[in-house]
Amino acid sequence: MIEDKNQQRTQLSDLGEFGLIDHLTGNFKITQSSTIKGIGDDAAVLEFKNKQIVVSTDLLVEGVHFDLSYMPLKHLGYKAVVVNLSDVYAMNAKATQITVSIAVSNRFPLEALEDLYAGIETAARIYNIDVVGGDTTSSNKGLLISVTAVGEVDSGDVVYRNGAKPNDLLVVTGDLGGAYMGLQVLEREKEVFKVNPNNQPDLDLYSYIIERQLKPEARKDIVKLLADLEVKPTAMIDISDGLSSEIMHICTQSKVGCDLYEEKIPLDPQVISTCEEFNVDSTTVALNGGEDYELLFTISQDDYPKIKANPNFSVIGHIKEASAGLHLVTRADARIPIKAQGWKNFNA
Amino acid sequence: MIEDKNQQRTQLSDLGEFGLIDHLTGNFKITQSSTIKGIGDDAAVLEFKNKQIVVSTDLLVEGVHFDLSYMPLKHLGYKAVVVNLSDVYAMNAKATQITVSIAVSNRFPLEALEDLYAGIETAARIYNIDVVGGDTTSSNKGLLISVTAVGEVDSGDVVYRNGAKPNDLLVVTGDLGGAYMGLQVLEREKEVFKVNPNNQPDLDLYSYIIERQLKPEARKDIVKLLADLEVKPTAMIDISDGLSSEIMHICTQSKVGCDLYEEKIPLDPQVISTCEEFNVDSTTVALNGGEDYELLFTISQDDYPKIKANPNFSVIGHIKEASAGLHLVTRADARIPIKAQGWKNFNA
Known part of the structure; x- marks a missing residue:
């Protein structure tokens, strides 16, 4: 600006x-x-x-x-x-x-x-x-x-999207929703700038989420870490469109269902506070925000001891039979079907 | 239309x-x-x-x-x-x-x-x-x-642009200038259509050159033919920007010069007649027209007997020392330096 x-x-x-x-x-x-x-x-x-x-x-x-x-x-x-x-x-x-x-x-x-x-x-x-x-x-x-x-x-060693099996654990790296909330902050500042071009925004409060939007990193380190830990995921995808979309890709291609636990979704404190400020639900942001470029993968339960102490990984759910469907299990223990988001680009 | x-x-x-x-x-x-x-x-x-x-x-x-x-x-x-x-x-x-x-x-x-x-x-x-x-x-x-x-x-077997040696022969497949003249015909018909949308153009006279523009083919057959003839070119490039530009790429990367003979440049009769109709020089069209997707390559003179009887190939010149420069030798035996064309897209 x-x-x-x-x-x-x-x-x-x-x-x-x-x-x-x-x-x-x-x-x-x-x-x-x-x-x-x-x-x-x-x-x-x-x-x-x-x-x-x-x-x-x-x-x-x-x-x-x-x-x-x-x-x-x-x-x-x-x-x-x-x-x-x-x-x-x-x-x-x-x-x-x-x-x-x-x-x-x-x-x-x-x-x-x-x-x-x-x-x-x-x-x-x-x-x-x-x-x-x-x-x-x-x-x-x-x-x-x-x-x-x-x-x-x-x-x-190649890992496709289609290898997830019932009882596998659903694991995500890093935290989610930051890139989307960073975009919301930048869009807001753009509107402010249009009204007052001399305004110099103070974006220190949002430094992490703005960096997630403007300068994302790909998780090269995770590929090495998984090899070092001797864990080969059964399925893997990167999070470009949002967690719900990527879970659906893995489940559809693997012909399985899953339970995703809302309380397990990793969120940075800056994402939570900015969601409160913008009055949006942080789970919705993590599910649909996209552009985080974290990795989502499934592993056999046998591999759980190898990853459980590692701060890079969050176990957020588990794979079920296809007939069980795909559900988000909320903090209130409600089961909400996971649905596809539309293709935002063409709906604009 | x-x-x-x-x-x-x-x-x-x-x-x-x-x-x-x-x-x-x-x-x-x-x-x-x-x-x-x-x-x-x-x-x-x-x-x-x-x-x-x-x-x-x-x-x-x-x-x-x-x-x-x-x-x-x-x-x-x-x-x-x-x-x-x-x-x-x-x-x-x-x-x-x-x-x-x-x-x-x-x-x-x-x-x-x-x-x-x-x-x-x-x-x-x-x-x-x-x-x-x-x-x-x-x-x-x-x-x-x-x-x-x-x-x-x-x-x-890989052939780069940088292997041409003095005394090598410069060879081109097929004929040149057709795609460019096909485009000129189509552009003219577009203007006619704007004036009279009910006009149904008779394009039979231009069928070959229009096909060269709208439905070009890549010379997959030449790779096989060269292998069958046991000829490995010393340098090769496809003709997307025009003969002069491609010759310059080969000569620059191979650090050589060349003589290109105007009378040897292969032209289809439909290109010649359409150039006359449009009052443009057919040699200029072949040199600068582009989009023919023929292959231009250099071979050792030792390989000449293997290709000389083949109608797919035209020997159009030979490679010289870099100090000799790059020249077109005209039908009148004048020597004209071969120059780069500007980047038309950005000059538009």
């Missing part, structure tokens, strides 16, 4: 397509032994010996998935990478390479794209992946980013 | 995101032994034993790369796949899987997306590849398609 009026602006057309690609991707270093050839040919060339390869792709659209009035471009680049890596980790795999394509209107100067790519480069460095390709083109309106991630996994 | 007023229209929001994905991708069959898991989890899972893997990605934007007023959606789906496969073949690799992501505004009903996916499915069947993932989201404006292709190649 703070605009630097003195920023330098270089027109994209000054560079030409190939000059632009070279300029933006010149900092990307190749560190993966599986990367034989990165950016600069018709395709990247990778080599994985006796590994299975996972491939995941996501598309982020301005005005649908992000709002540049409060999302700095560097954060956007970082987040675009992270949300894709999260899908790779949800397969219990190691992310190794990404491709990044962008469509961008003439309203963006070169410096804006440099910020975007600085965020991409930071994410690539922190998560130790190679950027091996992409496409850069113009759009009629706005900015769009498409990321495809490639990862590797030993054949016996 | 012919609109069916009675067509059925189903709102995308009626289906929801997951219903839509299931609906559109339900026809996709898995045929590749390297596809362990296709659509329906956080990522696709692939396995290639002792092969190198190539990955290529392209982004197509409405109003920039295609115009739906003359591009039927089924053709667009087909073309979006083909242009990506072309990059895989340009690595001398076999295409095996793709992911397809689309961003689409509410102006498109379900039936439009069904047409788009019918084209994708047709291309997948004809080129024998699996569709293993993707993302479907809404856009504020228009349609955008992002395709990522994966292929495999024996480590010794």
Whole structure:
């Protein structure tokens, strides 16, 4: 919401397509032994010996998935990478390479794209992946980013969504609802800014949840931790759309039901206090908010001793036969069916 | 240009995101032994034993790369796949899987997306590849398609852009300029249609070049043919931006120069006649037109006997030392430096 009026602006057309690609991707270093050839040919060339390869792709659209009035471009680049890596980790795999394509209107100067790519480069460095390709083109309106991630996994270690069995425990990492409440705070500040552009918001009270929205992290550490603990989940998914949607994916694909305990859903104190301030129900936020990029998985009860003391994990329910259905068990011990949320994007 | 007023229209929001994905991708069959898991989890899972893997990605934007007023959606789906496969073949690799992501505004009903996916499915069947993932989201404006292709190649067989050596021959497949001239005809007919919507154009005279524009094919056959002929190119690229741009890529990356002979550039008679009709120079069209998706490659002179009788190939020049520069040798024996075209998309 703070605009630097003195920023330098270089027109994209000054560079030409190939000059632009070279300029933006010149900092990307190749560190993966599986990367034989990165950016600069018709395709990247990778080599994985006796590994299975996972491939995941996501598309982020301005005005649908992000709002540049409060999302700095560097954060956007970082987040675009992270949300894709999260899908790779949800397969219990190691992310190794990404491709990044962008469509961008003439309203963006070169410096804006440099910020975007600085965020991409930071994410690539922190998560130790190679950027091996992409496409850069113009759009009629706005900015769009498409990321495809490639990862590797030993054949016996891959975890699908469809392996949950009755009596398995339902486990989630971290805490939920923060990204959604961070978005609510940012949306409110945007409205305040429209009325009074000189207002400098004090967002210290919301620092955790705003960071969850603007700079989420993917749980690479969990894949390593599960391996160290010798726990192989029976099913796993990342939480991009919200807990209820992800539980439904696991239960539908595994052909099982489940009980989810409201009191077990992990919430950060800042989420609880902000929900009170906004007068929204924190359970609803955790169930439907999305964008937390935590991992949701199921494990055999035999593995419970290995995870029970670990602060990264919360057991939030258990798997039942399909005929039992999917239910939220409330604090008042009511059983409420878990339902799908509509596709918000198309209902807007 | 012919609109069916009675067509059925189903709102995308009626289906929801997951219903839509299931609906559109339900026809996709898995045929590749390297596809362990296709659509329906956080990522696709692939396995290639002792092969190198190539990955290529392209982004197509409405109003920039295609115009739906003359591009039927089924053709667009087909073309979006083909242009990506072309990059895989340009690595001398076999295409095996793709992911397809689309961003689409509410102006498109379900039936439009069904047409788009019918084209994708047709291309997948004809080129024998699996569709293993993707993302479907809404856009504020228009349609955008992002395709990522994966292929495999024996480590010794991969061909980069950077292997051309002085005295190598410069070879192109098929003929050039057709896709560009087809576009000129379609643009002209669009203008006529605006003035008189009842005019039914007679496009028989232009059938070949219009097909080159609306339904291009990737040269999968050439990869097989080169293997059968036991010719491994020293460098290869596909012709998406135009012959001059692709020659410059090969020469820059290989650190060589070249002579290109105008009289050797293969042109279809329909390209020549349409260039005369539009009063444009056919050599300029072949050099800068783009979108032909033919393959341009260099071979050692020792391999010349293996290709010389084959109607798929035209030898159009030869590689020189870098210090000699890059030149077009005209029919009048003038030597004109080959220059880069600007990035048309950003100059528009």
